[in-house]
Amino acid sequence: MKNKKHIIIFFCVVLIIIIIGVIAGKITRPKSYGEHGNYRYNAVEELQNQKIINQDIITCSECHKEIYQLHEKDAHYNVPCVDCHGPGDLHTQYHQGGEGSGNISKEQAAMQKEYKFEGCLYCHRKLKAKPFDFPQVDKNEHYKFLNVTNPETKCIECHSPHEPVFLLTDARQARLHPVVYKCTDCHEQKPEKSHRDVPGHPSIFECRDCHSQVVKDFNDRSHHNYVDCRTCHLYHRENETTGRIYKNGNAKFCLLCHEKKPFKDEKYPPKIEWSTHIGNPDIVSKGDAKICLNCHVDKIHKMDLLVKADPHPENWKSIHRETARQNLSVCMNCHTMNQCYSCHMKNKPASHNFNWRKQHSKIAAGNKSSCEICHRKDGCFSCHKTEMPHPKDWQEKHKDFISKNGKTICNNCHKEEFCKQCH
Amino acid sequence: MEKMERRQFIKLGIFSTAGVLIGSFFAFADNEKKLEVKSYNDLLNYDWGYIVDTSRCIGCGACVRACKMENNVPDNYFRTWVERYEINKDEKIRVDSPKGAIESFKENNFPASEIVKAFFVPKLCNHCYDSPCVQVCPVGASYHSPDKVVLIDKEHCVGCGYCVQACPYSCRYINQEKGTADKCTFCYHRIHKGLAPACVNACPRNARLYGNLKDPESKIRKVLNQRKYGLLKAELGTNPKCYYLELDMEIK
Numbered sequence: 128m129k130n131k132k133h134i135i136i137f138f139c140v141v142l143i144i145i146i147i148g149v150i151a152g153k154i155t156r157p158k159s160y161g162e163h164g165n166y167r168y169n170a171v172e173e174l175q176n177q178k179i180i181n182q183d184i185i186t187c188s189e190c191h192k193e194i195y196q197l198h199e200k201d202a203h204y205n206v207p208c209v210d211c212h213g214p215g216d217l218h219t220q221y222h223q224g225g226e227g228s229g230n231i232s233k234e235q236a237a238m239q240k241e242y243k244f245e246g247c248l249y250c251h252r253k254l255k256a257k258p259f260d261f262p263q264v265d266k267n268e269h270y271k272f273l274n275v276t277n278p279e280t281k282c283i284e285c286h287s288p289h290e291p292v293f294l295l296t297d298a299r300q301a302r303l304h305p306v307v308y309k310c311t312d313c314h315e316q317k318p319e320k321s322h323r324d325v326p327g328h329p330s331i332f333e334c335r336d337c338h339s340q341v342v343k344d345f346n347d348r349s350h351h352n353y354v355d356c357r358t359c360h361l362y363h364r365e366n367e368t369t370g371r372i373y374k375n376g377n378a379k380f381c382l383l384c385h386e387k388k389p390f391k392d393e394k395y396p397p398k399i400e401w402s403t404h405i406g407n408p409d410i411v412s413k414g415d416a417k418i419c420l421n422c423h424v425d426k427i428h429k430m431d432l433l434v435k436a437d438p439h440p441e442n443w444k445s446i447h448r449e450t451a452r453q454n455l456s457v458c459m460n461c462h463t464m465n466q467c468y469s470c471h472m473k474n475k476p477a478s479h480n481f482n483w484r485k486q487h488s489k490i491a492a493g494n495k496s497s498c499e500i501c502h503r504k505d506g507c508f509s510c511h512k513t514e515m516p517h518p519k520d521w522q523e524k525h526k527d528f529i530s531k532n533g534k535t536i537c538n539n540c541h542k543e544e545f546c547k548q549c550h
Numbered sequence: 551m552e553k554m555e556r557r558q559f560i561k562l563g564i565f566s567t568a569g570v571l572i573g574s575f576f577a578f579a580d581n582e583k584k585l586e587v588k589s590y591n592d593l594l595n596y597d598w599g600y601i602v603d604t605s606r607c608i609g610c611g612a613c614v615r616a617c618k619m620e621n622n623v624p625d626n627y628f629r630t631w632v633e634r635y636e637i638n639k640d641e642k643i644r645v646d647s648p649k650g651a652i653e654s655f656k657e658n659n660f661p662a663s664e665i666v667k668a669f670f671v672p673k674l675c676n677h678c679y680d681s682p683c684v685q686v687c688p689v690g691a692s693y694h695s696p697d698k699v700v701l702i703d704k705e706h707c708v709g710c711g712y713c714v715q716a717c718p719y720s721c722r723y724i725n726q727e728k729g730t731a732d733k734c735t736f737c738y739h740r741i742h743k744g745l746a747p748a749c750v751n752a753c754p755r756n757a758r759l760y761g762n763l764k765d766p767e768s769k770i771r772k773v774l775n776q777r778k779y780g781l782l783k784a785e786l787g788t789n790p791k792c793y794y795l796e797l798d799m800e801i802k
Contacts, residue, residue: 167705170704180620207752245653
């Protein structure tokens with residue numbers, strides 16, 4: 128026994144250390160640690176109570192309704208308020224009242240208002256890395272195009288940030304439109320040759336391909352020397368094949384170029400002073416956004432041409448074969464290949480299945496025009512050897528018909544017992 | 551007299567301890583009322599995911615600025631940042647992110663005519679399912695929340711910096727003011743109140759999207775079903791859940 132005493136003492140010491148360890152662990156272990164895994168669950172709840180700084184657009188719209196509606200309508204509808212005006216936590220707290228709002232001074236609660244020139248360029252500076260459909264501005268080019276003489280001019284002198292391009296209708300309502308290219312979308316500078324004269328150039332879709340009359344009319348008028356279609360009909364590409372045409376023609380949009388401003392060149396383009404130009408204020412009927420067009424429509428193009436018309440020439444049926452062979456991709460901007468197949472099938476169309484013999488009479492009785500796309504030459508006659516449905520005097524005629532063609536042709540549709548009903 | 555004094559002393563002692571106990575009980579009760587949070591079982595219904603559409607980003611840096619404001623991120627550190635990739639005719643690649651793009655980008659790095667391909671890539675914490683940063687934490691301060699967000703318990707972080715080194719996407723940093731590690735939280739305080747994270751809220755081009763991956767009707771699931779996407783450094787097996795649409799081969 129005496130020899131084993133030191134072993135017992137050793138185990139006792141180890142046991143005491145373990146007990147102390149467990150107790151110390153329980154005391155020092157933070158509350159809620161290990162409840163749902165190896166972490167302190169309360170930390171999750173603490174994090175959820177962090178203060179919200181950036182306000183969303185819905186919070187802003189609760190008070191600033193008018194500016195919100197204006198902003199929703201125009202091209203900046205996707206830009207949230209915080210991007211230009213700052214986070215706005217103090218602003219909302221100050222104006223909503225409640226806890227701690229007394230400690231905020233009026234200066235602290237004020238939002239950032241006038242945005243610097245640099246601020247607009249955060250998004251709109253011309254860079255190669257930006258998607259090319261995004262509106263980008265090279266300051267020098269832009270000022271040269273508009274003949275702005277003072278290089279210090281800020282963007283907001285002409286463009287209102289809430290309504291940057293003065294759209295006539297809601298930006299979200301803009302129509303989907305097949306993609307329209309400009310030479311400068313791909314080329315650095317406008318090439319001298321038309322893409323049609325360059326052999327092997329990929330075929331692209333131009334405005335005049337469909338709206339030939341409008342473009343022809345526009346080219347006869349003064350504007351065409353300075354601007355092209357997409358200068359006014361702002362175009363926004365969405366993917367490889369489609370985009371949206373923004374509707375414009377708003378008076379304020381015309382004034383972007385034609386209003387007299389101290390920083391602009393005086394002579395070109397012709398400028399007006401809005402207040403003196405409209406001598407008789409009665410002309411301005413309230414809410415008439417298209418007021419410039421009331422008088423100056425002849426400078427642009429005839430408006431009645433804008434009515435949607437069939438873009439193809441009259442003899443399209445006979446010539447479309449050549450066009451499609453050369454430039455199928457242009458066709459594909461509006462049509463799908465399925466539309467070709469619906470006429471140009473080598474085999475029978477899918478609808479002509481085993482049931483077709485029974486069904487086709489109903490479809491043909493309704494409208495034969497779809498049959499005539501393929502069965503053009505003699506229509507029903509090629510199978511039925513007579514007009515279909517049977518002519519009115521068939522009861523008298525059918526004797527001659529059977530003696531000529533035999534009975535078998537009747538059996539295609541009628542059973543043999545059918546004759547016995549009368550005979 | 552002596553006896554009376556002792557009795558008084560004991561009485562005083564009993565009443566004062568009782569007073570402190572009752573007082574502390576009320577104090578604790580008040581503390582618990584302040585927290586308005588989702589319960590553990592509610593959190594299990596969520597699995598937050600994130601989508602970055604690299605084809606839509608214009609590199610304006612609005613997300614970087616919003617994140618700085620929202621989370622009080624110290625200067626020169628970023629929870630989210632935007633990188634620019636430029637490839638020229640000779641297949642030279644230049645990647646840059648001046649100040650995390652907080653003031654956007656100024657000029658092309660190559661002459662404009664020489665650039666054949668260029669794009670922006672926003673980056674942020676990938677909130678991996680098998681995150682190496684959580685595995686290396688020696689004090690259990692880095693953890694996966696019940697809704698699969700990688701978070702830091704700042705009260706218990708000792709600032710050893712193991713996790714900063716472990717993260718293959720360099721999304722963590724040491725906050726010098728507090729002496730703890732810090733990282734993107736998906737704006738945990740916003741998403742459970744129905745608000746978008748600050749960067750998603752600030753994006754003017756809808757290049758960023760977040761949502762609940764467990765909800766089959768959510769927008770994020772629909773986008774993932776319709777479009778092709780890639781993951782960053784998928785070969786490391788970290789299982790990230792930041793999905794990059796139109797991911798280019800060069801993006802690392």
